[in-house]
Amino acid sequence: MEEARVSMPSEREVEISRAFKAPKALVYRAYTEASLFRRWCGAHPGWSMPVCEMDVRVGGSFCWRWRNDEDDTEFGFFGVFQQVEPGERIVHTESFDPGGTGFGMGESVVAVTFSEVDGVTHVTTRITYASQQARDSAMQTGMTDGMELSYQLLDGVVSGESSRLEVEQRC
Amino acid sequence: MNAAASEQLDAVFGALADPTRRAILTRLSRGEATVKELAEPFAMSQPAISKHLKLLERAGLVRVGQDAQRRPRRLVVEPLTEARACIERYRVEWEQHFKRLDGLLEELQRGPAQRRPKPKRVKQRSHLKQKK
Numbered sequence: 001m002e003e004a005r006v007s008m009p010s011e012r013e014v015e016i017s018r019a020f021k022a023p024k025a026l027v028y029r030a031y032t033e034a035s036l037f038r039r040w041c042g043a044h045p046g047w048s049m050p051v052c053e054m055d056v057r058v059g060g061s062f063c064w065r066w067r068n069d070e071d072d073t074e075f076g077f078f079g080v081f082q083q084v085e086p087g088e089r090i091v092h093t094e095s096f097d098p099g100g101t102g103f104g105m106g107e108s109v110v111a112v113t114f115s116e117v118d119g120v121t122h123v124t125t126r127i128t129y130a131s132q133q134a135r136d137s138a139m140q141t142g143m144t145d146g147m148e149l150s151y152q153l154l155d156g157v158v159s160g161e162s163s164r165l166e167v168e169q170r171c
Numbered sequence: 172m173n174a175a176a177s178e179q180l181d182a183v184f185g186a187l188a189d190p191t192r193r194a195i196l197t198r199l200s201r202g203e204a205t206v207k208e209l210a211e212p213f214a215m216s217q218p219a220i221s222k223h224l225k226l227l228e229r230a231g232l233v234r235v236g237q238d239a240q241r242r243p244r245r246l247v248v249e250p251l252t253e254a255r256a257c258i259e260r261y262r263v264e265w266e267q268h269f270k271r272l273d274g275l276l277e278e279l280q281r282g283p284a285q286r287r288p289k290p291k292r293v294k295q296r297s298h299l300k301q302k303k
Binding site for chain 2: 001004005006008014016018020021022027030036039040041132133135137140
């Protein structure tokens with residue numbers, strides 16, 4: 001399969017598209033059933049996923065948390081499902097929890113669309129942020145950098161700089 | 172990434188979001204040009220072009236050349252390279268997830284009877300420890 005493609009359809013959006021060699025119904029399940037979801041999204045090397053809860057219905061919420069195998073630092077995402085069209089499309093809000101703070105930063109709206117052609121399922125994820133700055137900040141931080149950020153905060157290495165880091169995160 | 176670099180990347184993405192500014196950059200990639208020369212192909216006044224140029228300059232994408240009389244503008248490529256690298260890092264991160272999803276989907280379609288043994292999980296990112 002061709003690798004993921006990333007585009008920026010507008011100033012506040014980023015779109016990620018990828019095709020999978022599997023029927024749409026199965027791909028949809030892998031995105032919406034917690035037991036399957038954690039097997040790919042929760043399998044980041046060096047990290048476990050102690051919390052992977054998702055109540056996929058309109059108004060239902062989700063909570064994903066990752067924990068570092070070595071020092072137990074955590075970070076996560078949480079949000080609420082706004083649209084659920086089984087097998088076709090899910091839309092949810094999403095906030096980043098940089099670890100143990102219990103509050104979210106920079107709520108975005110994530111729309112995931114599934115379409116199947118000849119046994120190949122195309123998944124398009126469009127994320128809309130509150131501002132261009134919020135989008136760019138999220139793209140620069142990424143999940144891996146989020147992990148590094150947790151490390152830095154934990155280590156206290158950047159205690160003097162932590163406010164700056166938080167501002168970057170919150171944008 | 173430090174705050175200054177982050178701010179510059181914001182400015183670059185903002186500058187690239189506009190089609191006129193992208194066209195200006197394309198023109199400058201062929202060589203330096205004055206504001207007047209840049210304005211010609213567009214149905215735009217020189218002040219309007221100057222406004223776009225200011226944004227491009229703020230993003231570090233355009234600089235005023237040596238000639239004090241003509242004040243030609245020229246392209247600075249480095250911020251574009253950095254923006255591209257940022258998008259690529261982001262893309263690779265998603266691709267890593269998707270590769271795992273490929274594996275899961277394959278396994279689910281093969282059925283549980285023929286599951287291959289899971290590859291041993293290798294601990295990575297230990298280099299982070301060295302930063303302490």
